Amino acid sequence: MLHRLIFVPARLVQAVPVVLGVTLIVFFMSHLLPGDPALAILGDKATPESVSALRDQLGLDQPIWQQYVHFLSNIVHGDLGTSFTYQRPVTDVVLQAVPVTLTLVALALLLNIVISVPLAGLAAMKPNRTPDLIVRALNMVGQGMPQFWVGIMLILLFGVRLRWFPVGGYGDTPLQHLYYLLLPALTLAIALSPTTIRSLRSSTITVLGSDYVATARSKGLSGLPLFRRHVLRNSGIPTVSIVGVHLANLVGGSIVIEKVFAIPGLGSVMLDAIYARDFPSIQAVTLVVALLVTVASILTDVLYVVMDPRVSLGTGVRV
Amino acid sequence: MIMTETDLHVLEPDPSDRTLLLEINDLRVGLRRGRTETTIVDGVSFDVDPRTRFGIVGESGSGKSMTLRAIAGLLPGGTEVLSGSIRYRGTDLVTAKPSVRRGLMGPEIAMIFQEPMTALNPVRPVGDQIAEGPRRHLGLSKKEGRALALEMMGHTGIPDPVRRVRAYPHELSGGLRQRVMIAMALACRPKLLLCDEPTTALDVTVQHQVLDMLESLCAEVGAALVFVTHDLAVVNKTCSDLAVMYAGRIVESGRTSEVLANPRHPYTRGLLDSAPDFDQPGRALVPIPGLPPSIANRPPGCAFAPRCSRAVAECDSAAPILTTSTDHRTVACFRAEASGSEISA
Ligand SMILES: Nc1ncnc2c1ncn2[C@@H]1O[C@H](COP(=O)(O)OP(=O)(O)OP(=O)(O)O)[C@@H](O)[C@H]1O
Ligand code: SF4
Numbered sequence: 001m002l003h004r005l006i007f008v009p010a011r012l013v014q015a016v017p018v019v020l021g022v023t024l025i026v027f028f029m030s031h032l033l034p035g036d037p038a039l040a041i042l043g044d045k046a047t048p049e050s051v052s053a054l055r056d057q058l059g060l061d062q063p064i065w066q067q068y069v070h071f072l073s074n075i076v077h078g079d080l081g082t083s084f085t086y087q088r089p090v091t092d093v094v095l096q097a098v099p100v101t102l103t104l105v106a107l108a109l110l111l112n113i114v115i116s117v118p119l120a121g122l123a124a125m126k127p128n129r130t131p132d133l134i135v136r137a138l139n140m141v142g143q144g145m146p147q148f149w150v151g152i153m154l155i156l157l158f159g160v161r162l163r164w165f166p167v168g169g170y171g172d173t174p175l176q177h178l179y180y181l182l183l184p185a186l187t188l189a190i191a192l193s194p195t196t197i198r199s200l201r202s203s204t205i206t207v208l209g210s211d212y213v214a215t216a217r218s219k220g221l222s223g224l225p226l227f228r229r230h231v232l233r234n235s236g237i238p239t240v241s242i243v244g245v246h247l248a249n250l251v252g253g254s255i256v257i258e259k260v261f262a263i264p265g266l267g268s269v270m271l272d273a274i275y276a277r278d279f280p281s282i283q284a285v286t287l288v289v290a291l292l293v294t295v296a297s298i299l300t301d302v303l304y305v306v307m308d309p310r311v312s313l314g315t316g317v318r319v
Numbered sequence: 320m321i322m323t324e325t326d327l328h329v330l331e332p333d334p335s336d337r338t339l340l341l342e343i344n345d346l347r348v349g350l351r352r353g354r355t356e357t358t359i360v361d362g363v364s365f366d367v368d369p370r371t372r373f374g375i376v377g378e379s380g381s382g383k384s385m386t387l388r389a390i391a392g393l394l395p396g397g398t399e400v401l402s403g404s405i406r407y408r409g410t411d412l413v414t415a416k417p418s419v420r421r422g423l424m425g426p427e428i429a430m431i432f433q434e435p436m437t438a439l440n441p442v443r444p445v446g447d448q449i450a451e452g453p454r455r456h457l458g459l460s461k462k463e464g465r466a467l468a469l470e471m472m473g474h475t476g477i478p479d480p481v482r483r484v485r486a487y488p489h490e491l492s493g494g495l496r497q498r499v500m501i502a503m504a505l506a507c508r509p510k511l512l513l514c515d516e517p518t519t520a521l522d523v524t525v526q527h528q529v530l531d532m533l534e535s536l537c538a539e540v541g542a543a544l545v546f547v548t549h550d551l552a553v554v555n556k557t558c559s560d561l562a563v564m565y566a567g568r569i570v571e572s573g574r575t576s577e578v579l580a581n582p583r584h585p586y587t588r589g590l591l592d593s594a595p596d597f598d599q600p601g602r603a604l605v606p607i608p609g610l611p612p613s614i615a616n617r618p619p620g621c622a623f624a625p626r627c628s629r630a631v632a633e634c635d636s637a638a639p640i641l642t643t644s645t646d647h648r649t650v651a652c653f654r655a656e657a658s659g660s661e662i663s664a
């Protein structure tokens with residue numbers, strides 16, 4: 001097993017230029033704004049003192065490459081500046097938000113499995129029969145619904161009308177966190193499930209027609225045991241890579257959804273920072289999201305290798 | 320001389336110890352779309368006695384696999400048994416409840432598929448796959464299942480079973496994979512083993528080893544064998560009785576040695592003449608001209624007529640009926656080669 005994960009260190013090394021690229025973009029964000037970055041960043045609130053303070057903080061009087069090196073060394077030391085809005089080190093703000101968003105995304109992935117596996121299985125058992133047609137219709141509807149709208153509908157139904165779930169917020173204890181995150185996670189899962197179901201349905205149909213499933217049936221297996229032991233993992237393998245590709249979208253989606261549900265995650269920090277022109281925060285969130293997406297893509301590959309004993313990704317670039 | 324069916328039984332040698340294991344009667348398999356039926360297997364009948372070995376030969380597409388899959392209840396999606404019966408120890412598998420069928424699959428009937436690469440689950444260790452049936456049907460614990468898997472792997476001649484029990488299918492050679500399939504199929508000691516070209520994917524030397532092992536294991540377990548192949552040398556070596564299929568029908572059947580020594584149907588003759596090294600090595604091969612008809616447009620008369628060198632006008636208009644002669648050989652041909660006196664089928 002372990003020897004098949006030999007690609008992980010190599011992938012980490014390959015990720016370095018990607019992350020460097022992101023730092024470059026993040027760094028130049030402030031310089032692409034017209035005029036004096038400090039002035040542009042501060043906007044209406046600018047006072048001569050604050051402008052010169054920011055110019056100092058950004059090191060705007062130094063040559064640009066020196067500024068970048070400085071920026072990098074700050075990142076390495078975990079110093080991403082001070083948030084204008086929160087008046088706290090940006091690192092603190094972001095580190096507080098990261099677990100919230102991670103929990104949200106993880107819960108969304110879990111719910112996505114809970115929704116997609118049974119529906120895809122049901123549809124695949126008898127292609128083109130009624131259950132399949134219903135699932136496919138649901139899929140099309142699901143794909144047509146904007147995410148924020150689904151979120152609002154869920155709030156109206158489960159929060160306002162049925163009062164089963166809070167309409168927003170994050171709660172105080174870990175258990176409350178999960179409870180508060182359930183509806184937003186469901187919103188994200190509903191958005192992700194059409195892609196998952198479509199992939200899983202077609203791979204399940206293929207697997208159900210395979211020789212090894214016939215072999216399993218020839219041993220007297222059927223129903224759930226057959227599904228669990230001979231279908232699920234095989235049909236899940238191609239789906240894992242597809243969901244992996246959509247992980248970045250999921251994180252993107254969570255930015256909007258966090259705002260809809262007033263959850264203090266990375267998305268909320270990001271949107272607040274954009275409204276407030278809180279530049280250091282914007283830079284930090286962008287950087288952290290890029291890091292998370294990179295790690296997630298490596299984890300996807302790890303999962304892929306763990307699920308399929310035939311795969312060994314080697315150390316080269318994946319094509 | 321015309322005989323009735325009861326007379327037939329009198330002709331059977333020693334009827335007392337011949338309780339039929341498998342009795343297939345006028346089996347038709349095909350596709351049903353609304354009210355239109357497309358027949359793939361057309362009126363196949365044969366019997367298999369306990370502990371015997373029955374071969375089915377024929378060209379690609381003649382319906383051998385379909386017949387076998389119908390017995391196992393594993394017809395591919397869209398196809399189904401259109402009519403006829405498949406009696407296993409008296410129970411008609413066609414009308415039996417799915418749960419009854421599933422109970423039989425494993426401890427009574429087992430199947431080995433044509434392609435050992437695709438017939439094993441790629442993501443589970445082979446030991447688990449061998450132990451799965453016995454654990455389910457014989458209620459073995461995980462440990463007992465593992466022990467039985469090791470034992471079966473040893474019986475099928477897999478070297479170093481302790482290491483291989485954990486291997487995944489792709490880590491084994493084709494020959495080893497097919498041995499795993501055999502170990503898996505025989506793990507519950509079934510009474511009937513259905514083999515779909517179990518050695519076609521292997522090289523000749525491995526083929527012989529696997530066949531020998533299969534025969535001796537079946538004898539040990541007490542399993543009868545239904546053996547599908549297109550290789551006449553293999554049936555000749557393995558099977559006591561055989562049926563030759565063409566375009567979904569049995570065209571000739573009987574004792575293997577008799578049919579191969581003295582074929583009566585022009586198609587059987589053609590198969591023999593086109594088989595390399597069958598009787599006399601070095602003899603010139605004579606391929607059968609043309610191709611078998613597709614299931615969608617089988618000729619109205621004898622399906623073999625377009626390729627048959629003995630065909631006469633009659634062959635194009637009417638289909639010859641499978642008739643049994645007094646020497647227990649059946650043939651479906653208007654111009655069958657020298658045969659004994661005939662009785663109606
Ligand atoms: N799933 C299916 N749906 C419709 N027709 C099928 C299906 N599978 C097989 N057939 C048809 O049934 C016929 C018989 O197929 P079968 O697999 O029984 O042949 P075979 O004698 O086993 O040949 P081979 O030596 O190639 O394995 C073929 O002509 C094929 O066109
Ligand atoms: S019935 Fe006619 S066409 Fe058919 S095999 Fe016999 S001789 Fe040939």
Ligand SMILES: [Mg+2]
Pocket residue numbers: 383384385433515
């Ligand atoms: Mg076949």
